[in-house]
Amino acid sequence: MTTSPQSPGRPGKGGRSAKPEATIHNETINTLLNRRTIRAFTDETIDPDTVALLEETAQHAATSRYFNEWSAIRISDPTKARTIADMAHQDYVAQAPLLYIFLADQRRNADLAKREGIDIDSRGFVLNTGYVFLQSQNDAVLALHAMETAANSMGLGCVILGSVINDVNRMIDLLDLPRLVYPVLGLAIGHPAQDPPMKPRMPRPAQIFLDSYGRSDTPGTPDQALKDFDETVKLYYRDLRHMDAPRKTFSRIIADKACNPKEDHEPMLPSIQAQGFDMTR
Structure with a gap:
């Protein structure tokens, strides 16, 4: 486990909080980042x-x-x-x-x-x-x-x-x-x-925004980040998961599922209401 000499937020000299390292890893963070x-x-x-x-x-x-x-x-x-x-x-x-x-x-x-x-x-x-x-x-x-x-x-x-x-x-x-x-x-x-293998995660500019939707505080635009992610996902499925599978981008995967009858479920509202929940209130 790698930690900084002083935990972030803990007072340093003069009562000021110590500046954390650029990247601080502990067992909890490593567990979350390595989730599969x-x-x-x-x-x-x-x-x-x-x-x-x-x-x-x-x-x-x-x-x-x-x-x-x-x-x-x-x-x-x-x-x-x-x-x-x-x-x-x-x-x-x-x-x-x-x-x-x-x-x-x-x-x-x-x-x-x-x-x-x-x-x-x-x-x-x-x-x-x-x-x-x-x-x-x-x-x-x-x-x-x-x-x-x-x-x-x-x-x-x-x-x-x-x-x-x-x-x-x-x-x-x-x-x-x-x-x-x-x-x-x-x-x-x-x-x-x-x-x-670990599945690739979407680049932060495409998923985490600043103050309003679609605005990023990291380099690159959300559109460019999604284009990069398309290529990453295509390589992942080709090289690591399904060697003989068609090379599909993330965009293509979503498009294929967007109108796939197998993805269509029975309406859930009737069953929710049958269990006593009034979804109109």
Whole structure:
């Protein structure tokens, strides 16, 4: 681990903050910068203490308004894991030693409010609004990311599963989700059985802006950065991932998916509303 002689932000001589080095790496930063998606796992199990620690890290993630508007279900039933893998069209999901489904959850808070005398069926009840649904969804994503980062720091591999909502109504039934609970993402964790190359990341000028959209504080324009990224992605898929695959730029990949029927899912609004969330409020 490489660190500066004095941590950034810590007072130096005369009470001034020490100037940080141009690049400061520590174990946390290295974990984040070396994050990869792992889709193949060994048969090695994950011990209960590690499982408990991973779950605790998720619980320490930021939560909007301290409402704790998320829950997670650890899938231990092999039959359920196999069903989820089939719904996701990803066989490796059933092979992961740990599998979680993260949920936007207002059921718990609604029950607590009801115990305190709140009529949760009244118009004045607001824990079922669209705003709250989005905050609950954010909470679930933040918790998942904390768990994934912790797992990666331990040398475990992870894959985040947006595919768990391919058939969202079936997922709701499979997990017996009550009203005001909705599946957001899955996370499969295990000991890696593969060592994939790092995927290239989009240049900062194309993705991180200054003060207004499309304005960069780094050299180059967003358009030029995207052109450079096109070439980088084309080389990545040709040379590192699929030697016999057509050479596609990032722009071409997006264009191919933009009107691909396989990318079209059932409308989600009916299922969200069926779970008790009023997205018009």
